[in-house]
Amino acid sequence: MSTTPERDPAASEAPQLQEPQPQNSEQDAQPQDSEATEAREPVVLRRSVESASVKIRRAPKFGPFLIIGGGVGAIATFILTMAYPVDPAVGFGALFGYFSLFGIPAGVALGAVVVLILDRVSSRRAREATVEHETVEPESYEGTLE
Numbered sequence: 001m002s003t004t005p006e007r008d009p010a011a012s013e014a015p016q017l018q019e020p021q022p023q024n025s026e027q028d029a030q031p032q033d034s035e036a037t038e039a040r041e042p043v044v045l046r047r048s049v050e051s052a053s054v055k056i057r058r059a060p061k062f063g064p065f066l067i068i069g070g071g072v073g074a075i076a077t078f079i080l081t082m083a084y085p086v087d088p089a090v091g092f093g094a095l096f097g098y099f100s101l102f103g104i105p106a107g108v109a110l111g112a113v114v115v116l117i118l119d120r121v122s123s124r125r126a127r128e129a130t131v132e133h134e135t136v137e138p139e140s141y142e143g144t145l146e
Contacts, residue, residue, distance in 0.1 A: 044138065044139045045136055045137070045138055045139070046136070046137050046138070046139050048134070048135045048137075049133070049134050050132070051130055051131070051132050051133075052130070052131055052133070053131075054129055054131055055127070055128055055129075056126065056127050056128075056129050057122050058122050058125075059119055059122050059123075060118045060119055060122065062112075065111040065112070065114055065118075066108050066111045066112060066115070067111075069108045069109070069110050069112065069114070070105075070107050070108045070111070071107070072107045072110070072111070073100075073103040073104040073105070073107020073108065074100060074103060074104050074107065076103055076107065077096065077099050077102070077103030077104065078096060080099070081099055
């Protein structure tokens with residue numbers, strides 16, 4: 001796939017001939033009729049090329065940023081819980097668990113803000129490119145298929 005068209009798409013609409021490939025089967029082991037072999041016509045293929053303009057950019061994945069933000073929130077909550085004296089009636093684990101209910105979502109929100117900023121920056125650096133999509137189809141014909 002190239003980023004610039006190498007030929008005119010209208011010129012590629014011309015039908016092309018392609019010989020049918022022999023199939024391996026039990027019939028190949030038996031001698032064939034010369035009339036049946038001569039009766040086969042070449043397959044006519046129709047090619048069409050469509051061009052389109054697209055934007056290419058590198059976008060960050062949201063999941064890793066949200067998970068890392070939650071981890072940073074949990075670590076910050078742990079450090080802040082250790083920085084202040086703990087009530088002996090409650091205990092450190094319960095206090096850390098309670099404050100984690102606020103710290104982890106705050107970290108996830110911070111990670112979301114960071115990824116949205118990076119996504120906005122990457123959309124500004126997007127580049128335009130031309131892509132070609134080539135379709136090859138056999139022309140329809142009447143009769144029986146072998």
